[in-house]
Amino acid sequence: MNKLKEKDGRAIYVLGFPKSGNTWLARLLGEVTQSNILAEDPVNTADNSSDREGGFAIHKEHVARDEQVLLKEQVLLKEQVVYIIRDIRDVLVSGFYHNHRWLNDEKINNNIIARLYFYAQIKRLNNKWQGSYWNEIKYNAGLLIKRMVGYNFEKIRIGNWSNHVNYWSSKDFVVVRYEDLLKDTKYELKRILSELEINTNDTIIEDAIKKQSFAKKKQDFIDAGDELNTKFLRSGKVGAWRNILPPNIVEIIEKEHGAAMNKYGYKLEHDQGEK
Numbered sequence: 001m002n003k004l005k006e007k008d009g010r011a012i013y014v015l016g017f018p019k020s021g022n023t024w025l026a027r028l029l030g031e032v033t034q035s036n037i038l039a040e041d042p043v044n045t046a047d048n049s050s051d052r053e054g055g056f057a058i059h060k061e062h063v064a065r066d067e068q069v070l071l072k073e074q075v076l077l078k079e080q081v082v083y084i085i086r087d088i089r090d091v092l093v094s095g096f097y098h099n100h101r102w103l104n105d106e107k108i109n110n111n112i113i114a115r116l117y118f119y120a121q122i123k124r125l126n127n128k129w130q131g132s133y134w135n136e137i138k139y140n141a142g143l144l145i146k147r148m149v150g151y152n153f154e155k156i157r158i159g160n161w162s163n164h165v166n167y168w169s170s171k172d173f174v175v176v177r178y179e180d181l182l183k184d185t186k187y188e189l190k191r192i193l194s195e196l197e198i199n200t201n202d203t204i205i206e207d208a209i210k211k212q213s214f215a216k217k218k219q220d221f222i223d224a225g226d227e228l229n230t231k232f233l234r235s236g237k238v239g240a241w242r243n244i245l246p247p248n249i250v251e252i253i254e255k256e257h258g259a260a261m262n263k264y265g266y267k268l269e270h271d272q273g274e275k
Contacts, residue, residue, distance in 0.1 A: 012033075012035075013081040013082070014082050015061050015083045021236075028189055030048075031212050032205060033198065035052055035054035035055065036058065038059050082192055082196070083173045083174070085176070088161045090238065091161065092241070119246075129160075174191075177265070182238060254270050
């Protein structure tokens with residue numbers, strides 16, 4: 001019997017702060033298990049197909065999205081969960097470009113207005129992840145409507161990177177750093193699959209890695225004329241923040257998140273001194 005079908009209907013959750021490689025990891029697991037990703041947007045579900053009969057349900061979550069996720073916490077602790085962590089400096093830059101896809105490093109470096117706007121947005125995302133200003137407007141409008149009709153809970157936002165990482169990485173989950181997954185994808189993916197007790201082989205893993213490589217997926221989307229997914233896959237590089245973040249902004253980020261960064265092996269550029 002195919003080992004991937006022995007645990008039919010099993011849920012696997014890929015959790016992580018936004019722009020931490022969640023989608024890539026979910027796609028890798030979906031490819032290996034030949035299972036579809038359960039999500040609402042076409043970016044995450046780009047590879048879903050009726051031909052995939054692996055029997056797994058791959059969930060991609062940012063965890064503290066709404067009250068339903070909080071209610072699911074006890075369920076999540078009983079499921080197979082992978083938590084992915086990425087350097088906050090790369091996360092913030094990636095998050096900015098996700099919300100402002102018409103900008104790039106060259107425009108920001110050569111235009112003072114764009115540069116000042118970029119700095120302001122990075123500081124804003126550094127304090128609490130809220131997405132774009134437009135998402136913030138929709139969020140507040142939604143709250144107002146819910147209150148008007150007597151809906152009395154308040155949506156929980158993603159929040160602070162350090163709090164998110166410290167809280168969810170302390171659970172009994174499989175934890176992986178994006179940087180390690182990118183550096184040695186086969187080794188880390190095999191480790192994750194082993195801890196999830198998913199039996200497969202090197203050929204399946206290597207094929208999944210090849211199909212889900214950043215360069216191949218981006219070219220596939222370009223060839224298909226899929227502008228949404230093409231823009232979603234911006235660069236995926238480690239340390240790209242060095243090309244755009246000035247020292248004073250890096251220092252602000254590291255003062256806020258230095259303890260968690262040190263804990264997970266992200267080298268600081270600035271001495272934190274006494275707290």
